[in-house]
Amino acid sequence: MRRPSSTAKVEAEGRYAKALENAFRGPDGVAAAFKAWSGALDTAPEDLDADTMGLAARWHRVAEQARQEGMRSLAEAPGAHFEVRLPSGGILLANTPGRAASDQGLPA
Secondary structure, X not given: OOOOOHHHHHHXXXXXXXXXXXXXXXXXXXXXXXXXXXXXXXXXXXXXXXXXXXXXXXXXXXXXXXXXXXXXXXXXXXXXXXXXXXXOOOOEEEEOOOOOOOOXXXXX
16 A cells, blocks of 8 residues: 655645644643543543543544544555644644554544
């Protein structure tokens, strides 16, 4: 299978980021939702408050919709995904369509 061009990857990242930021009202909302989701993965459900559980569940739904929007016009490839990393200076989105990841930002 042919890998997408660098331009196609950047465009896909942009669509993904825009979809997340629209849904969560900006980068700070994306960061809060991502942190809720990733924290919920390592916490027993009974130890989570209702707000965190709701935000984590919303992240799961919205991230899948954003992934679909990001991958629009790219050939679907097994293991294709986007990673979300939260460095101290803001949000970094890394797109790796067509390549399996060891640390996925999205659930499979």
